Amino acid sequence: MERNPPEGSGPVHVPFGQVVANEKWRGSQLAQGMQGKIKLVFEDGLTPVDFYLSSRSCILYVTEADLVGGSSYRKRLVRVRNSSNLQGIVVVEKTQISEQYFPAIQKFTVLDLGMVLLPVANQMEASCLIIQLVQEQTKEPRKNPFLGRKQTQISEPALLRTVQQIPGVGKVKAPLLLQKFPSIQQLSNASIQELEQVVGQAVAQQIHVFFTQSR
Secondary structure (H helix, E strand, C coil): CCCCCCCCCCCCCCCCCEEEEEHHHCCCHHHHHHCCCCEEEEECCCCCCCEECCCCEEEEEECHHHHHHCCCHHHHHHHHHCCCCCEEEEEEECCCCCHHHHHHHHHHHHHHCCCEEEEECCHHHHHHHHHHHHHHHHCCCCCCHHHHHHHHHHCCHHHHHHHHCCCCCHHHHHHHHHHHCCCHHHHHHCCHHHHHHHHCHHHHHHHHHHCCCCC
């Protein structure tokens, strides 16, 4: 299998509908949560990436221990951000222990680097979120959009929880947003005008800032 040099000068080959995972996650709760639902292929030498969703998109996972332990995770994020070949999504464990450190990584990731940040409570929730992101990429273009929307409303608790944690959204506005934008990708790509129709101007601005990223 093709692999990036450390500085990300070339794409990793990711079989369609699969995830290429860093070997360090083998046997983890995160990997176990995905197995049986999507195919995981473990590879050595993927640093700084944790999971490749495709040859151009990847997950950088920041654990509770990473947050509490300092800012060493920032180097990984910067390396991916500086790679023209990759779009990085940063998934962060936001727990009671790490919550006090969360604003700092949120500011650094979203405002300073312009990357998408998605908070999760634990590795099992993260596995559900990654599965959902992979399924977005593998959906057939002609698939019934109303069926997909209905499924999002009644399932995907990890997705709902993630949207609830966007500043200004909360438990009331999150389901309304998912009715209109039934995936993280669609929500992050929505214009301020589109968001205003659902949640009003002030919250629309907060959501837009949260998902700000280089195009």
